[in-house]
Structures are given as C-alpha cells and as structure tokens.
Amino acid sequence: MAGLLDQFVCVRMVMANSMDLSLFQFDYGLTWAAFFMNADKTVYGRYGSRGQENGSNDVTLDGFRKAMEGALELHKGYPGNKTSLTAKKGPAPRFPIPQGYPGLQNFPATVTPGDKRNNNSCMHCHEVTAGEYKIYRGARQAIPDNVLWTWPMPDALGLGMDLNEKATVKSVTAGSPAAKDGFKAADEILTLEGQPIVSIADVQWVLERAKDNAKLKAEVKRGSGKATVTLSLPPGWRRKGDFGWRAATWSSFRPDMNGEDLKPGERQTLKLADTATGFRINYVGPGAPGLQKDDVVVEVDGLRAGIASFSLFLAHVAQKKLPGEKIAVTVLRGGKEQKVQLTAR
Amino acid sequence: MKISLMASAALAAFCVAQEAGPLQKSLQDMEVQGPWVYNNLATGFAEAKKTGKPLLVVFR
Numbered sequence A: 001m002a003g004l005l006d007q008f009v010c011v012r013m014v015m016a017n018s019m020d021l022s023l024f025q026f027d028y029g030l031t032w033a034a035f036f037m038n039a040d041k042t043v044y045g046r047y048g049s050r051g052q053e054n055g056s057n058d059v060t061l062d063g064f065r066k067a068m069e070g071a072l073e074l075h076k077g078y079p080g081n082k083t084s085l086t087a088k089k090g091p092a093p094r095f096p097i098p099q100g101y102p103g104l105q106n107f108p109a110t111v112t113p114g115d116k117r118n119n120n121s122c123m124h125c126h127e128v129t130a131g132e133y134k135i136y137r138g139a140r141q142a143i144p145d146n147v148l149w150t151w152p153m154p155d156a157l158g159l160g161m162d163l164n165e166k167a168t169v170k171s172v173t174a175g176s177p178a179a180k181d182g183f184k185a186a187d188e189i190l191t192l193e194g195q196p197i198v199s200i201a202d203v204q205w206v207l208e209r210a211k212d213n214a215k216l217k218a219e220v221k222r223g224s225g226k227a228t229v230t231l232s233l234p235p236g237w238r239r240k241g242d243f244g245w246r247a248a249t250w251s252s253f254r255p256d257m258n259g260e261d262l263k264p265g266e267r268q269t270l271k272l273a274d275t276a277t278g279f280r281i282n283y284v285g286p287g288a289p290g291l292q293k294d295d296v297v298v299e300v301d302g303l304r305a306g307i308a309s310f311s312l313f314l315a316h317v318a319q320k321k322l323p324g325e326k327i328a329v330t331v332l333r334g335g336k337e338q339k340v341q342l343t344a345r
Numbered sequence B: 001m002k003i004s005l006m007a008s009a010a011l012a013a014f015c016v017a018q019e020a021g022p023l024q025k026s027l028q029d030m031e032v033q034g035p036w037v038y039n040n041l042a043t044g045f046a047e048a049k050k051t052g053k054p055l056l057v058v059f060r
Helices: A061-076 A082-088 A126-138 A177-181 A200-209 A247-251 A264-269 A310-320 B003-012 B022-026 B041-051
Strands: A009-013 A033-037 A043-047 A159-161 A169-172 A188-192 A215-222 A225-232 A257-261 A279-284 A296-300 A326-333 A336-343 B055-059
Touching: A009 B041, A033 A061, A043 A061, A043 A082, A043 A200, A082 A200, A126 A247, A159 A200, A169 A177, A177 A225, A188 A200, A257 A310, A296 A310, B041 B055
Parallel strands: A009 B055
Antiparallel strands: A033 A043, A033 B055, A159 A169, A188 A215, A215 A225, A257 A279, A279 A296, A296 A326, A326 A336
C-alpha cells in the first residue's frame, strides 16, 4: 500500500466546512470517502460505498487498492482520455458550499482552533444531506425518491458487487433488472455510460445521476473477451434500497425511533406476505412514546401493504406527512395488535 | 481487511517524523503523520501540479 500511496499527493480533509460542492459530489452519508483527481481538478474516480448501518461493511483494503491502481492507469492516459472523464463531475449544486443550506449558515469557514474534534464548529458531511431534506420540509414538499435513496447501491438492481475488486459482479439476483438485462457473475464493469469505472462508488455515481427509465450502456470484461450490456432502470427501482441508516434522517423528518427490515423467516412466522407492511422496531427514543422495542409495525396510516421495509416507512413520512402531523401505526406486540401514534418531524 | 483498519494501515505506512500543524494539534487528530497534506486542498493541488502526481483526497 505504501508504494501505491507514494504515487499520489495525499490530502486528508477533516471537515465539511466550506467544502466545494461543485467539485466534491459524493455520498455525504459516508464516514470515509476518497477522490482520485488530476491537479487540474479532473475527477478520475471515487472510492467509498455504504448501503447499511455498519459503514465499514461495504469497503475493503483490497477494493481500495484496486481503485488506486485504476486511478493511476487513468492518470497515465490523461489528457488523452479527458473526454471520457467529463461526466465524473456533476452539474452545479444548489449551493456552492454547505454553509448555504438552512441551519448551516452559522458554521464558520473552518473549525475553530482550540476546539476538540467533533466540536460544534466542525461540520459533518451528512449535514449537507440533512440540509437538502430541510429545504423540502421547509417548503412543505415531499422529499423525492432520488434524494431519499441517494447514491443507490447496485444491489437495488440485483447486482451484488465483489468488494475486493474494482467493479466486478459477484452475484446477480434472479428475476432482477440486472438479470433480465443479461449481467452475469464475474462480469467486470469497465465503463458505464462511457465513464471508466475504478470502483463501486463510480457505478453508484452513474446510477445517482441517471433518470428513471434510463438505459445505461455498460462495457464489461467477460471471460477472455468483452461484452456490452444495457442496464435498464425500471420505475421505482431505487425503492429496493435501504437509506434508514443515514444519520441525516435523524435531524430531519424521522420520528424518534429506529427499525429494521423483517427477515424472510420472520415474515413467514408472522404470516406476512412479501409486500405486506412490516418492519421491526429496534430503538425507541423519548419522542416516540407508546412504541416499544421489538414491536412489529403491520399498518401505517391504514396501509397494510406497500410499506414492506423500514426505508419505505421513512419515505412515507418524508413524502406524505408534514412536520408535526400524526402517523397512525398498528403494531404486533406479544401476539396482539395495538394502536400507536407517532409524530412526523 | 475492512475500512476500520484501512486508515490506520495506510496512514501508518507513512510514519515519517514531521511536526503536526496547529489545526491538527488543536483537534488532537494525531493518527495522521508524515507526507499527508492535512486539511489543505490548495497545498495539495499545488503539490500535484509541481510533481505531476495525481491527488488522493480523503474525507474522514
């Protein structure tokens, strides 16, 4: 690793204060994120992914090493490959720096000297996402799917990725959009929509920017040859993902509780169909009286179907309930149903 | 090897004796040593331009 790192100028950024949001567009929910860049600010690629509560489970040293090697290859080919890298930067953001967001204006340009780490002057990256939520909540508008399910993981389309490689498919879920489009296990995604791919984060970047119903052209290495596969994005595909782990939801619309999806065996035991409303509560805060840990929510605002995951519950709150409005839930507790009322924030 | 060990492993590879700057000291963020540019993008970009190396920018 030392030999690889020595080929880069390594910069560590420890705060989001005054971060250039036009240049650094990444999943702000990450606790560790990396950019590979040219000195002229051309982005070669990104590294860092997260699709679950434990932020360490979707990244590995081997995957990071392979991403660095890929970035070095792109650097060798620069500027001849410049056109292929153009789309690695996104459009102008809503604000040039995070301090433009509501609730973040009072953060200083940099951390106040003399303060400990994580002090009140140190802005965390996830506060940018929370700022986006607050824009919609303040305007009493539904938070769109592409903001809630931001930076979707490829497994939302049925692509299970090998964390120890750049962007190699480890498994393809039967019946998924990726399966129907012809992806196979061991396919290595070389380019997606013409962008060279050095990591799973690079795949996520293309997905993040894609519209529903888009058809994304992927060039893959398959066996000793190559193949072209078109990845189709069906309506609502993002909703298969999980965003309940995002810290930003806690300072925004989320009621004071946490939940987790039911396992298949649990659904069978509880006689709940796959699409039936159902998730388990695993944390109750002071702001959610009446709820108890291990309650299983089986109805939300009269809906016994369609809220089959904790993320879909949070989306229901973010899209259907205004701040302060009540959310009527029915829970299974000790084998009996009970009514509980929560409050959207 | 998970990311929780990654930062330590990668950064420990660069244990060269260099004085930590005032921000790093004030944050008591002493796990980073050596040739990592600490929280200064302008310095990083200037060094990359001078050396012809690509940048690795880590947000942590």
